[in-house]
Amino acid sequence: MPLTPVLTQRFGTEKPWLIENYEKLNGYAGLKKALTLQPDDLITMVKDSNLRGRGGAGFPTGLKWSFVAEPRGVERGQRYVVVNADEGEPGTCRDLPLMMNDPHSMIEGIIIACYAIRASQAFVYIRGEAIHAIRRVTAAVQQAKARGYLGTNILGTGFDCEIVVHGGAGAYICGEETALLDSLEGRRGQPRLKPPFPATNGLYDKPTTVNNVGTLASVPYIVLGGADWFKALGPEGSPGTSIYSLSGRVKNPGQYEAPMGTTLRELIDLAGGMSRGKEMKFFTPGGSSTPMLTPEHLDLPLDFDSVVKVGSMNGTSAVMIFDEDDCVVRATKKWVEFYKHESCGKCTPCREGTYWYVGIYERLENGTATIEDVETLLDLSDNILGRSFCALGDGATSPVTSSIKYFRDEYVRHVENHGCPYPGARVLAGAH
Amino acid sequence: MSEEQVFDAEPANFRTSVIQLDRPGDPSVFDVSTVADARAIIARYPEGGARSALLPMLHLVQSVQGQVSPDGIAFCADQLNITKAQVAAVATFYTMYKKNPTGDYLVSVCTNTLCGMLGGDDIYAALREHLGVAAGGETTGDGTVTLEHAECLAACDYAPVLTVNYEFFDNQTVESAKAITTELRNGAKPTPTRGAPLCTFKQIERQIAGFFDEQTAAPDAPSIGTPGLAGVKLAADRGESAPSYGEGA
Numbered sequence: 154m155p156l157t158p159v160l161t162q163r164f165g166t167e168k169p170w171l172i173e174n175y176e177k178l179n180g181y182a183g184l185k186k187a188l189t190l191q192p193d194d195l196i197t198m199v200k201d202s203n204l205r206g207r208g209g210a211g212f213p214t215g216l217k218w219s220f221v222a223e224p225r226g227v228e229r230g231q232r233y234v235v236v237n238a239d240e241g242e243p244g245t246c247r248d249l250p251l252m253m254n255d256p257h258s259m260i261e262g263i264i265i266a267c268y269a270i271r272a273s274q275a276f277v278y279i280r281g282e283a284i285h286a287i288r289r290v291t292a293a294v295q296q297a298k299a300r301g302y303l304g305t306n307i308l309g310t311g312f313d314c315e316i317v318v319h320g321g322a323g324a325y326i327c328g329e330e331t332a333l334l335d336s337l338e339g340r341r342g343q344p345r346l347k348p349p350f351p352a353t354n355g356l357y358d359k360p361t362t363v364n365n366v367g368t369l370a371s372v373p374y375i376v377l378g379g380a381d382w383f384k385a386l387g388p389e390g391s392p393g394t395s396i397y398s399l400s401g402r403v404k405n406p407g408q409y410e411a412p413m414g415t416t417l418r419e420l421i422d423l424a425g426g427m428s429r430g431k432e433m434k435f436f437t438p439g440g441s442s443t444p445m446l447t448p449e450h451l452d453l454p455l456d457f458d459s460v461v462k463v464g465s466m467n468g469t470s471a472v473m474i475f476d477e478d479d480c481v482v483r484a485t486k487k488w489v490e491f492y493k494h495e496s497c498g499k500c501t502p503c504r505e506g507t508y509w510y511v512g513i514y515e516r517l518e519n520g521t522a523t524i525e526d527v528e529t530l531l532d533l534s535d536n537i538l539g540r541s542f543c544a545l546g547d548g549a550t551s552p553v554t555s556s557i558k559y560f561r562d563e564y565v566r567h568v569e570n571h572g573c574p575y576p577g578a579r580v581l582a583g584a585h
Numbered sequence: 586m587s588e589e590q591v592f593d594a595e596p597a598n599f600r601t602s603v604i605q606l607d608r609p610g611d612p613s614v615f616d617v618s619t620v621a622d623a624r625a626i627i628a629r630y631p632e633g634g635a636r637s638a639l640l641p642m643l644h645l646v647q648s649v650q651g652q653v654s655p656d657g658i659a660f661c662a663d664q665l666n667i668t669k670a671q672v673a674a675v676a677t678f679y680t681m682y683k684k685n686p687t688g689d690y691l692v693s694v695c696t697n698t699l700c701g702m703l704g705g706d707d708i709y710a711a712l713r714e715h716l717g718v719a720a721g722g723e724t725t726g727d728g729t730v731t732l733e734h735a736e737c738l739a740a741c742d743y744a745p746v747l748t749v750n751y752e753f754f755d756n757q758t759v760e761s762a763k764a765i766t767t768e769l770r771n772g773a774k775p776t777p778t779r780g781a782p783l784c785t786f787k788q789i790e791r792q793i794a795g796f797f798d799e800q801t802a803a804p805d806a807p808s809i810g811t812p813g814l815a816g817v818k819l820a821a822d823r824g825e826s827a828p829s830y831g832e833g834a
Contacts, residue, residue, distance in 0.1 A: 156820035157827035165814045171804060243697045243737040253779065253808040274631065281644070281681045281793050282693075282738060284751040285780040285808065288792065292802045317629050320793045322640050322679035325736065339639030339665070341678040357634055378830040386827065394827065396816075400699050400741035407742045407815030423819060441698065473699050473741065487698040491736050497678075 154415045156423070157386060159394050160370050161410045163255045170289050172296035175257040181302055183373030187265045188310045190376075195269040196222055199372065201380035203392045207247075208237055208328075208365030209439065209468045211391075211457040214372075220352035221362045222270040232360040234266045234275040235337065235351075236369060238290075239321055239328040241280055243441035243491055244471035247398045248366035250408060252279070252286040255370070256293035262369030264302060264314050265376060270362060273313045278333050281321040291318045325495035329543045330363040332497065343499045344543035367396065387413035391456035391467075401436075401474035402428045413467075414454035417446075420472060431476035435559065439468020441488045442548030444555035445481075465555070480575040481560045482567050485552045486514035492549035503546030506537035510553065517564065520571030527564045531557060610659030610669065619649055623664045626794065636665055639675055641794045643682055648791035653682045681793075683731075688724045689785045690769045693735035694747045694762070700738075704758065705745035709734050711759040716766060729770045731786075742812035743778070750789040752780030755810055781806040 163169035163178055172180070187195055200215030221232055236259070240248040252259060263275045279287050294316050297303045305313045319337060326332045327342040334356050336342035355361020371393060375383045384392040391413040397420055400406045404425030411423075417436060427433060435445045438455055444465040446453070453459055460467045475484060493507035513530055516522035534550040541547070557564060566574045623642055630637040639661060646657030653676045662669045676682045694709040695701070712732055716725050724731040740746045743755035747762055754765060755778040768775045774783045781803035784792075792801050820826060 155825040156816055156823065157825070158817050158820050159827045161817055162827070164809060164817045168804070170808065240739045241737055244699060244741050245737070246739045246741045246743075249739045250809065250813045254813070280739075281640075281679075282735070282748070282751050284789060284793055285753070285806070287795075288781065288797060288802060289808065291795065291797055292804070318795065319629075319637070320641060320644065320795060321681075322643065323681035324679050336640065337637055338634070339636035339675065341675055357631065382828070382830055398742055400744055401703070405812070405815050406744070407812030409816035409819070411816075424815070471741070475702070479702060484698045484702060487696070487701050491697055494736060 158410045183376040202375045202383040207367035221360045232272045233356045235363045236277040238279040241325040244473040245469040256290045258370040262372035326497040343497045395470045398471045402476040414456040418451040434477045436474045440471045443468040444551045485556045488552040500541035502537045502540040517567045610655030612660040612663045644794040688731040696734040697737040699741045700745040703744045708762045752777035
């Protein structure tokens with residue numbers, strides 16, 4: 154597969170975060186074109202492009218927009234676009250670089266989205282730790298306003314739009330859209346029961362569309378290139394490009410934008426091969442919440458539909474790559490510690506389940522686990538999966554069940570060896 | 586059992602540290618400029634949505650006190666006309682609100698799976714020893730550096746990473762991390778790999794609350810490193826690009 158930089162095309166150019174540089178590289182041309190179209194035609198265009206949400210779930214963006222645009226009787230100001238920029242899924246490192254380098258592409262997408270769904274107010278919820286992204290996006294909003302792309306009567310069309318940049322405060326759960334809305338309303342970030350969905354009862358109980366950074370940044374290109382152009386970039390069902398964020402045991406980790414459906418074998422090749430000359434042992438196709446895959450999946454097209462067929466998910470196309478010297482139990486232990494820390498505590502199966510997960514993984518590492526513990530992990534997983542409000546609990550089970558599925562023998566070796574069989578293994582006291 | 590005894594039983598609990606029955610918190614310790622800033626935050630949100638200002642406002646009180654104290658809780662409650670219990674419930678939920686005074690520089694080492702296995706665990710352990718601090722966000726005796734371990738900082742392609750007041754120091758080693766903290770303790774300001782020149786923890790909290798000026802907007806600060814450029818560079822080397830826009834465009 155060839156590399157096809159679309160969203161990353163301005164990376165490495167002269168300060169693309171400054172509006173004058175962004176404009177030189179075709180910036181805000183998409184907005185200018187969009188404002189000549191009818192809002193409904195824009196929604197149809199995005200529907201036709203089959204753009205699917207880049208935040209993990211892959212929900213069709215045009216359809217999402219149409220839900221919010223539906224209630225015609227509702228006044229323009231009474232609905233919202235909210236941008237989920239709370240990137241924090243382990244392995245995922247795509248939205249922050251995009252906002253730090255090319256914030257205007259996302260902002261242009263936001264303005265187009267607001268125009269399409271007839272909103273006049275958007276909020277960008279950026280995770281609090283991402284100060285440099287908050288800084289760049291805040292400056293970009295000010296520049297866009299000074300140029301007349303934001304504010305009142307945008308480019309003389311009579312369309313008004315404002316964007317508020319909102320920094321979070323450190324909670325992975327706020328990447329869940331309803332928890333994000335609660336957090337944005339100044340509450341603890343805990344998920345809401347759905348239905349009602351944000352499309353009808355979102356921010357301040359108003360119709361709201363919550364879109365990911367990469368999703369919105371794709372919109373100006375769709376407007377400029379057309380739905381067919383975008384569709385042709387990727388395979389059937391998974392149109393467009395994907396920014397594969399490669400990390401771990403490869404020579405050149407980084408952001409590689411290629412058509413959706415690129416295989417891991419091709420990605421490792423793009424990244425210069427494995428860093429330690431070892432064989433690839435396991436990888437996540439899209440962050441820690443997507444069940445891990447193994448060398449048998451090296452030639453699997455990494456797109457929305459193909460990955461689901463083998464029991465995982467494309468997620469955020471954050472590909473973490475580990476080699477044969479990496480202990481899968483240690484990796485999983487650190488992931489479940491993350492989920493335990495980040496569980497918001499609302500639902501018992503997730504809150505308690507992740508707590509008991511960690512205890513068992515500690516026993517596996519300190520050598521006191523029994524073979525029954527492995528079965529207990531599976532039993533626990535059965536009691537977490539599908540039994541909580543949101544997907545955090547489900548995500549916590551992914552590394553556990555998938556690692557046992559593919560590497561049960563390694564768990565057994567931890568039990569029989571009374572601790573991690575890998576050289577250099579040690580328990581890191583107090584790190585969690 | 587008196588109320589005091591109940592609260593003494595759990596000294597490490599953040600909830601009890603920000604809601605203290607014997608110390609209700611004094612909102613008046615914040616001056617007029619902080620009040621003006623709080624009003625400016627509220628003004629960002631639509632009518633009826635004032636409470637949305639709470640998260641940025643808690644960052645604002647941290648920018649004054651270096652922590653969220655009972656005073657900060659009382660201040661936010663006053664400004665938003667909600668109860669202190671409502672504010673405390675929020676303040677205790679999010680990890681960026683600190684219950685203890687934070688040093689001038691908050692050093693966060695990612696120990697999630699990817700960074701941890703590529704060296705982050707070693708870096709965190711080494712810094713604890715190097716700085717002589719206990720686990721769990723402790724501060725050096727001179728008040729310069731607070732060390733914490735962090736969950737994924739969304740920079741896995743630069744692993745292992747640490748941040749100083751949330752600015753990125755990429756591709757760290759035990760030695761480079763030690764050198765950074767030594768510099769910080771000596772009053773120097775090492776340059777982040779990606780992000781603006783370092784300021785203090787209080788100053789960065791003001792930025793997180795959404796207040797930037799010409800200097801803190803740092804238009805010249807680096808935003809990308811080798812991993813971020815890897816794909817576009819390789820594409821250029823190979824002469825590959827996305828197909829140009831089609832007809833109807």
